[in-house]
Amino acid sequence: MKALIIVDVQNDFMPGGALAVKEGDQIVPIINQVQDKFDFVVATQDWHPADHGSFAANHEGKEIGEFIVLNGVEQILWPIHCVQGSSGAAFHKDLIRDKWKAVFQKGMNPLVDSYSGFFDNNKLGDTGMSKFLKDNGVDEIYICGLTADYCVKFTILDGVLEGFKAHLILDATRAVNINEGDFAKAVIEMENAGAIIGHSSDIE
Incomplete structure (x- = not known):
């Protein structure tokens, strides 16, 4: 069975948000349309505590975009975003959620x-998402949302490693693009890992 995974379509990633993604709001109508093609839909939500270690504001003298080592892993520092219970962490108001299972x-541990x-x-x-999908007979996943070069990319890479046949819905994602070309690099990385790159119109 196939499932749609909607990644982090939250206010802080929209234009005007704390970690704004250019044209991030433009994918919402596409995601809404594509949900009609799936019987099984789940979503992810960035849900950080205010003291999260990835926030530049929590490291004295550090700026957004700098790198640190956080719990043994290289970590880029972000603006404060998607704090638990905040309006920025809420899903976009126009995003249809009726079919979500x-x-x-994610992002609740301040140390990683x-x-x-x-x-x-x-x-x-x-x-627990992998087990939930497998327990419900899902073996093929279609992924959309924000952002192509971070959360969407890593969800796809892990999905492949978890044994799912993984698709990226290219017109239903946008990138942070900290460096110009990050979007294109991410797409190549996903494809090289075994993901299928397609568009919403390709889904039957």
């Missing part, structure tokens, strides 16, 4: 960031 929250919807960046914390 579950929401998997969590891009993937499956595991944290240290691969120690498991959201």
Whole structure:
């Protein structure tokens, strides 16, 4: 069975948000349309405590975009975003949620960031999404949302490693693009890992 995974379509990643993604809001209508093609839909939600170690503001003298070592892993420092219970952490108001079977929250451990919807960046914390999908007979996943070069990419890479046939819905994602070309590099990395790159119109 195939499932749609909607990654982090939250206010802080929208234009005007704390970690704004250019054109991030433009994918919402596409995701809404594509949900009609799936009987099984889940979502992920960035859900950080205010003291999260990935926030530049929590490291004296450090700036957004700098790198540190956080719990043994190289970590880029972000602006404060998607803090638990905040309006920025809420899903976009126009995102249809009627068909969702579950929401998997991530990034709750202040000592490690969590891009993937499956595991944290240290691969120690498991959201339970893989087991949930497999227990429900899902073997093929289609992934959309934000952002292509971070949370979407790592969700796809982990999905492949977990044995799912993984698809990226290219027109239903956007990238942070800290460096120009990050979007294209991420797509190549996902494809090289075994993901299938397609568009919403390709889904039957």
